[in-house]
Amino acid sequence: MKIGFIGTGNMAGAMIAGIKHMHPEWEIHGYNRSHGKLIDLQNKWGVVPSDSLAEIAALADFLVVGVKPQGYDAMLAQLRPLLQPRHVLVTVAVGYSIERVQRHAGEQAKVVRSMPNTPAQIGQGMSALCASTHVSADERTAAQSIFESFGRAMFIEESQFDVFSAVAGSLPAYVCVIIEALADAAVQHGMPRQQAYGVISQAVMGSAQLVRDSNRHPAELKDQVCSPGGTTIAAIAALEAGGLRSTLIEAVSACMARTKVLAGK
Numbered sequence: 001m002k003i004g005f006i007g008t009g010n011m012a013g014a015m016i017a018g019i020k021h022m023h024p025e026w027e028i029h030g031y032n033r034s035h036g037k038l039i040d041l042q043n044k045w046g047v048v049p050s051d052s053l054a055e056i057a058a059l060a061d062f063l064v065v066g067v068k069p070q071g072y073d074a075m076l077a078q079l080r081p082l083l084q085p086r087h088v089l090v091t092v093a094v095g096y097s098i099e100r101v102q103r104h105a106g107e108q109a110k111v112v113r114s115m116p117n118t119p120a121q122i123g124q125g126m127s128a129l130c131a132s133t134h135v136s137a138d139e140r141t142a143a144q145s146i147f148e149s150f151g152r153a154m155f156i157e158e159s160q161f162d163v164f165s166a167v168a169g170s171l172p173a174y175v176c177v178i179i180e181a182l183a184d185a186a187v188q189h190g191m192p193r194q195q196a197y198g199v200i201s202q203a204v205m206g207s208a209q210l211v212r213d214s215n216r217h218p219a220e221l222k223d224q225v226c227s228p229g230g231t232t233i234a235a236i237a238a239l240e241a242g243g244l245r246s247t248l249i250e251a252v253s254a255c256m257a258r259t260k261v262l263a264g265k
C-alpha cells in the first residue's frame with residue numbers, strides 16, 4: 001500500500017499513527033506546508049517527506065487530502081494536472097461532497113469520501129466511507145482496509161455524512177469535555193486530578209463498550225445502575241433538570257448547521 005498524506009495535521013497524524021501501528025510495512029508519504037510536522041512524523045513513524053505535490057503524487061496511489069475544508073478547492077485544483085488513472089483521492093473534509101471534489105479535481109477523478117475520528121491514533125477510530133462511481137470494487141476494498149487498520153469503518157450513503165460527522169467525527173471533543181467536567185467535580189471533592197482522569201476515562205470506556213457489545217438498549221443499562229431511592233437516580237434527576245439530553249441534541253444540530261455553512265448550502 002502506498003499512501004500519500006497531503007496536509008499532515010491533527011487528523012492525518014492520527015490516521016498515520018493508527019496505520020503504522022497495524023501495518024509498519026505500508027509506505028506512507030507526507031506533504032505539508034510547514035516542514036516541522038513532517039519531520040516529527042518521519043521520526044515517529046517513518047513517514048517519507050515529499051517536497052512538492054508533484055513528488056507525492058508520483059510516489060503514492062492513495063492521496064489523502066488532510067487540509068481544512070476551506071483549503072480544499074485550491075488544493076484539488078493544484079492536484080488536478082498531477083492525477084493519473086491509478087490515483088484514488090481520499091477526502092476527510094467535513095461537508096465536502098464527491099460532486100464538489102470532481103468539480104475541482106476533474107470529472108474522472110476517483111474519489112473516496114471519508115469521515116474518520118481522532119481515536120484512530122490508538123486503533124479505535126470510527127470512520128464512514130463512500131465512493132464515486134469510478135472507484136472499482138478492489139479500490140473500495142483497499143480503501144476500507146486502510147480505514148480498518150485504525151478502527152471500524154463502514155460504507156454509508158453520502159446523504160448520511162453530515163450526521164455521521166456530528167455524532168462520530170466530532171464526538172471525541174464532546175466526550176473529552178464531559179470527562180474534563182467530571183474530573184473537575186472529582187477534584188472539588190478531593191480526588192487527585194490525574195487519578196480522576198484515569199478513573200473516569202476507564203468508566204466511560206467500559207460503559208461505551210457495554211452499550212456496543214451487549215446489544216441492550218442504553219435505557220435498560222442505565223436502569224441497572226439506578227437503585228430505587230438510590231444515589232444514581234438523584235444524579236440523573238440533576239442531569240435532566242440541567243437539560244443534558246436537549247443540550248446534546250442541540251449540539252448535534254449546531255454541528256450540522258455549521259457543516260452546511262462550510263459546504264456553502
Ligand SMILES: NC(=O)C1=CN([C@@H]2O[C@H](COP(=O)(O)OP(=O)(O)OC[C@H]3O[C@@H](n4cnc5c(N)ncnc54)[C@H](O)[C@@H]3O)[C@@H](O)[C@H]2O)C=CC1
Pocket residue numbers: 006007008009010011012031032033034037066067068069071075092093094115116117118169170
Ligand atoms: N480534527 C478532527 O478531529 C477531524 C478532522 N477532519 C477533517 O480533517 C481535515 C484536517 O483537519 P485537522 O487535521 O483538524 O486540521 P489541521 O489544521 O490540524 O491540519 C491541516 C494541515 O494541513 C496543512 N496545510 C494547510 N494547507 C496546506 C497546503 N496548501 N499544502 C500543504 N499542507 C497544507 C497544515 O499545515 C496542517 O498541518 C479537515 O478537512 C477536517 O474537516 C475530519 C474528521 C475529524
Ligand SMILES: O=C(O)[C@@H]1CCC=N1
Pocket residue numbers: 094165169170
Ligand atoms: O471540527 C471540524 O471541523 C472537524 C470535522 C470533524 C471533526 N472535526
